[in-house]
Amino acid sequence: MPELPEVESIVCSLQPLLVGRSIVRVTVLDPRIIAGTGNKRSWTSGAVPAFVESLLYEKIVAVGRRAKNFFLVFASGKCLVGHLKMTGQLLYEARKSTALPGPHVRVVFELSQGTLLYADARRFGYLLVYPRFSDWEDVCKKAYGLEPLSNDFTPRAFAERLKKKPHVSVKAALLRQDIVSGIGNIYCDEVCFLARVHPGRPIGSLRTEELRALHTAIKTVLREAVRHGGSSISDYVLPDGKKGSYAYFHQVYGREGKLCRRCSAILQKQRIAGRTTAFCMKCQPECFDFLL
Ligand SMILES: [Zn+2]
Structure with missing residues (x-):
């Protein structure tokens, strides 16, 4: 949980809300989410600033899904990939909220319009930045088989x-x-x-x-x-x-x-x-x- 239909539904909802927007501020409330994919994760003091720096002022040009992963593609060619694992959630707020983020919100992306939040109660999910979209495609070629909603699935x-x-x-x-x-x-x-x-x-x-x-x-x-x-x-x-x-x-x-x-x-x-x-x-x- 979530599987393909859940991630596809999230991505379809986010596409009209995110495409064309730029990231103006990134707040990482829990470094574990950006520190790799395994159950045991470690990070250096520079991990959070590097993650924030890599995404700041990036303009979103596409939102997509591969297997159970979601991804944002930026105008620069970079790519942010995420997996919700057990309890991850991607939430969107159209208006800037003055309230503190909920207890399970781990990363906040303030956009030129609206806010995208990554929440995860059990924290098995992750967010990764790839320097180029093709790097992510290479990972997919090795890890994933047929995409069942594509024409290749004959x-x-x-x-x-x-x-x-x-x-x-x-x-x-x-x-x-x-x-x-x-x-x-x-x-x-x-x-x-x-x-x-x-x-x-x-x-x-x-x-x-x-x-x-x-x-x-x-x-x-x-x-x-x-x-x-x-x-x-x-x-x-x-x-x-x-x-x-x-x-x-x-x-x-x-x-x-x-x-x-x-x-x-x-x-x-x-x-x-x-x-x-x-x-x-x-x-x-x-x-x-x-x-x-
Ligand atoms: Zn029966």
């Missing part, structure tokens, strides 16, 4: 990537960011349900039509989730503080023990690929031999 490209991992479970494969990027636990379970595929099945057991069904389900679920502003389950909110409503439409995620909305069987919970996984035994049978 049934063929998807099947080719999956077939390289025949022994991996569907759940584990869909969570791997180097195969398809942006899917996490929520949308993985929803995709498997829509495609009627048991998440614990090995990739090698999937028939061609099941691979195709997974591909279609990924596009359908993610697009619908974006249309509803994502799923506000824990801390995720849109930049104006409003919640996304897609959680109301979840079929299986968080519904274990409740009735399947398709067949009325009781939804199951199982640990697959190290993650709590919800599914319907009847709609997503594990013994696929019965279907042959």
Whole structure:
């Protein structure tokens, strides 16, 4: 949390608010957020001034998303990349507030018009500055696979990537960011349900039509989730503080023990690929031999 639909919703909301604006002041309230990506972080006394200096008076020309990351591109060619991890939030205030920032606000960007705030209760998220946008693109090429909302995400490209991992479970494969990027636990379970595929099945057991069904389900679920502003389950909110409503439409995620909305069987919970996984035994049978 947040996954692709949440970050996409944030980015779509911020684009008209940020593009064309310049950063006039940066206040780092917690250096941990700008001190790398790992769980253990350290920083020197010069880290905060360097971060501030690198962004001051930069004009925003684009706001985008890659996998679960958001990024701002500046007129100079620099790029600010961020990941919300567990509890990160990007908030936008149109008017300058006289109140002190909330307790979880870690970085404040005052713009030529409006203010962008990065808040993060658990502080696993991060912000990084790349000197050139191409540096960030190089990182993406190594770390991330197909972008499921792009034209590159074809049934063929998807099947080719999956077939390289025949022994991996569907759940584990869909969570791997180097195969398809942006899917996490929520949308993985929803995709498997829509495609009627048991998440614990090995990739090698999937028939061609099941691979195709997974591909279609990924596009359908993610697009619908974006249309509803994502799923506000824990801390995720849109930049104006409003919640996304897609959680109301979840079929299986968080519904274990409740009735399947398709067949009325009781939804199951199982640990697959190290993650709590919800599914319907009847709609997503594990013994696929019965279907042959
Ligand atoms: Zn069912």
